Amino acid sequence: MTTMLSVSHLSKIYEGGFTALKDINLDIRRGEIFALLGPNGAGKTTLISIICGLVNASAGKVTVGGHDIVDDYRAARSLIGLVPQELTTDAFETVFSAVSFSRGLFGKAPDPAYIEKVLRSLSLWDKRNNKIMTLSGGMKRRLLIAKALSHEPRMLFLDEPTAGVDVELRRDMWNLVRGLREDGVTILLTTHYIEEAEEMADRIGVIRKGEIILVENKATLMHQLGKKQLTVHLQTPLDAVPESLAAYALERGEDGHALTYTYDTEREHPGITDLLADLNAAGIGFKDVNTTQSSLEDIFVSLVKK
Ligand SMILES: Nc1ncnc2c1ncn2[C@@H]1O[C@H](COP(=O)(O)OP(=O)(O)OP(=O)(O)O)[C@@H](O)[C@H]1O
Ligand SMILES: [Mg+2]
Structure with missing residues (x-):
């Protein structure tokens, strides 16, 4: 079993002095689905943002696929796909070109067949020529996933992927995530829904006030439960x-x-x-x-x- 993501002694103090993460240590195994549970403000998005290079750490070290996210950021980032918590939209782009463009940002050669596969798997193929502003909220969320997958990442971060998503779409997303895992993609997702962690995860972590307070195999937890x-x-x-x-x-x-x-x-x-x-x-x-x-x-x- 090899480690895909290694976080050691990671801390984050935001400007103004607020400590959002305190000495986080966490290893994610290649090919697993890890669910990070925690209340609002616990530090989930901060942790993901540091790993994905959007926020600087105050202390500590992170490697993805063995690549340091600071010293070797290009290699680290090319392995990562991020589905952010907040919906951001380039309203006038079409679905297909937005996803193709995302792929290009990572320096990957265009691959329309791959983009088609991703859009089909997310039931967005019919909407490929639609402007993004014409999509529903749930479709926009799926588009974020398509963009995150555009460059064939080996590790996917999903920051509350099913917040505000209806039950049916939530099931679709779970199936999609399971399919990605079968392709060998490592997944870290954050959620408020315990049901989601129960359904999806191989391991579950709980974060509270910037500290990881539990990491356990789901099977072990469920056995106790x-x-x-x-x-x-x-x-x-x-x-x-x-x-x-x-x-x-x-x-x-x-x-x-x-x-x-x-x-x-x-x-x-x-x-x-x-x-x-x-x-x-x-x-x-x-x-x-x-x-x-x-x-x-x-x-x-x-x-x-x-
Ligand atoms: N740019 C910032 N400057 C100062 N404080 C911040 C900043 N971003 C986040 N924080 C604070 O850090 C803490 C953790 O925020 P974070 O967004 O990581 O929480 P979260 O676990 O993702 O919460 P949620 O479940 O609501 O998404 C919060 O108290 C938040 O107010
Ligand atoms: Mg968050």
């Missing part, structure tokens, strides 16, 4: 869990007044009705039961609020 707990409140406290219930690996709580069973909703497990029947069989009476399940959203909210 796939667990539910059933707590049984007992009529009379138990000193120990009877042998007959060993299979459930129950935990005693509340000084023996409660038993908690943790089970994985994604896997086969002894059913909770079995547990309740076995409790009856063991002569253990209970007053109440309740279940709890944490979601990615719970984890995110508690991390961000801390």
Whole structure:
């Protein structure tokens, strides 16, 4: 596994003294989809803007494909495509020429067949001769993606690609991004939508107030999240869990007044009705039961609020 993007000890203090990024360390693996989650103002756009050469870092080092973004910026930038958060439009250009022009900016030879492929994949081919100002908001967003892909980048940054995009288009974009990953493109996307991170990402990072506070495989997170707990409140406290219930690996709580069973909703497990029947069989009476399940959203909210 090789590293596509390496960010080390990166800090950003904006003019006026505001610290937007504090000692960020992050490695993105070649070919992965990494979702960066964080509330407004956390520093997501600042981080992406530094990597893409739009904003200068105050300290630290970034390499893309092994190329330093300062010392070797041409090589670094030719590997990068950026879909910015803000819609910017050259209103009077046509879709096709805007995307072709973007390719030219990177010094790549014209390749109409490739541009056609990109526009078709984004359902913009029918609009290729339209002036940009005649496109809808969602089409403009797709055009930004087309422009970012115009020079065949190896790493794509998507800064809130689906903000203000309808459900259907969001699904299309997810499919497009997955297709890019299949072509070996490394992807870093920022989002406010936890669902989007769940759907798309191989790994998830959370940034808060300029600091990365969590980086984890999605599968690991989802595994933790796939667990539910059933707590049984007992009529009379138990000193120990009877042998007959060993299979459930129950935990005693509340000084023996409660038993908690943790089970994985994604896997086969002894059913909770079995547990309740076995409790009856063991002569253990209970007053109440309740279940709890944490979601990615719970984890995110508690991390961000801390
Ligand atoms: N040019 C600037 N000068 C001063 N402060 C800035 C500048 N650009 C951004 N900031 C500040 O840096 C912080 C991080 O901003 P940034 O745009 O990176 O956040 P973000 O995580 O992308 O937020 P959002 O989810 O709203 O897009 C914010 O407090 C913002 O006000
Ligand atoms: Mg932003």
